[in-house]
Amino acid sequence: MTTELYVGEMAFAALADEWDALAARGMTDTPFQTLAYQRAWWTHLHPADGVLLTVAVRDEGGALAGIGCFFNVAGTLHFNGCVEESDYLDLIAPAKGATDVWNAVLDCLEAVDTPLWRCLELCNIPEASPTRTILPALARQRHYSFEEDPVEVCPIISLxxxxxxxxxxxxxxxxxxxxxxxxxxxxxxxxxxxxxxxxxxxxxxxxxxxxxxxxxxxxxxxxxxxxxxxxxxxxxxxxxxxxxxxxxxxxxxxxxxxxxxxxxxxxxxxxxxxxxxxxxxxxxxxxxxxxxxxxxxxxxxxSEFDFLRGDEVYKYRFGAVDTRIYRQRLERPA
The missing domain is CATH 3.40.630.30 (Gcn5-related N-acetyltransferase (GNAT))
Known part of the structure; x- marks a missing residue:
């Protein structure tokens, strides 16, 4: 696999023709992974001191295999869109091969010419996402510290x-x-x-x-x-x-x-x-x-009616059942 790191919003234009086709095959395929949403959030809501870092991963044939879209604030990387408006966030990649894509993303982010960072603090990962098992294993291999905590619930009705x-x-x-x-x-x-x-x-x-x-x-x-x-x-x-x-x-x-x-x-x-x-x-x-x-x-x-984040009482009156979203924190050794 090969990687390319984009610094700044140029990533949205550079990957525009391929982004949504990949997101539609992603392990977390929600409205929040679409190009339109990711671009709108960064354009209007990004932190003033944030730097957008997007890693594009391509397979041996040159096809886009993954997108890791993050922003860096004071040495901590967050998913683009984190936290309030974006109910589900994740690496944009198919479940098959997601481990290889995450490995390639981390390799790219560790490169010496990447803006300095110490932590990955990733919010709103769905409970069923493969990321929840992939990143703990990669953290052990790379001697990162790792923590995971539930963030909130997303009540859903199965129709x-x-x-x-x-x-x-x-x-x-x-x-x-x-x-x-x-x-x-x-x-x-x-x-x-x-x-x-x-x-x-x-x-x-x-x-x-x-x-x-x-x-x-x-x-x-x-x-x-x-x-x-x-x-x-x-x-x-x-x-x-x-x-x-x-x-x-x-x-x-x-x-x-x-x-x-x-x-x-x-x-x-x-x-x-x-x-x-x-x-x-x-x-x-x-x-x-x-x-x-x-x-x-x-x-x-x-098939489903998703109330998204929040445990407001009215959602349960309509018969919704909780699913959870998680925060993962990985910290590189000094």
């Missing part, structure tokens, strides 16, 4: 074949409560709409962000200009790729709740949500919208 079967899977109290809210919403003509491929995406994202910042004080403070720009840029790319699911619930023509999801690789990924707490609260528009999104996912034949 059945029908919405009725989904409702039957809930505990009886939640099933009755959800059914009652759906009947009430239907009687009140609560309307759910989805942004389409020809809609004005910037206007629709602006409407979504208005609801997001109304949701809680925490979300209002979290939504800085960089994150606004990421939402817009990622939404434009996902709309073009056909993987955006931007849903709104409205009552009497007034939008009350919204979901910004990705419809990607047989799974719905709930990236973020918005809710106007003053708009028709008695009709539970946020609950109705989430239930509607689950119903649409089942009708479309999707």
């Amino acid at each position: 059945p074949d029908t919405f009725d079967a989904y409702l039957d899977s809930l505990d009886s109290k939640q099933r009755r409560e959800l059914s009652r809210k759906l009947r009430r919403a239907e009687a009140a003509d609560v309307v759910t709409t989805a942004v389409g491929p020809t809609d004005d995406i910037d206007a629709e994202v602006a409407s979504f962000l208005e609801l997001l910042q109304k949701s809680t004080l925490e979300k209002r403070d979290w939504l800085n200009e960089g994150r606004r720009a990421v939402f817009h840029e990622v939404a434009r790319a996902a709309q073009a790729a056909g993987t955006l699911q931007l849903l709104f619930t409205a009552v009497e023509g007034r939008r009350a709740a919204a979901l910004f999801n990705f419809d990607y690789r047989d799974r719905i990924w709930v990236y973020n949500s918005g809710l106007d707490p003053t708009a028709f609260a008695a009709l539970s528009p946020g609950v109705v919208l989430t239930a509607t999104a689950i119903e649409r996912a089942i009708e479309a034949g999707r």
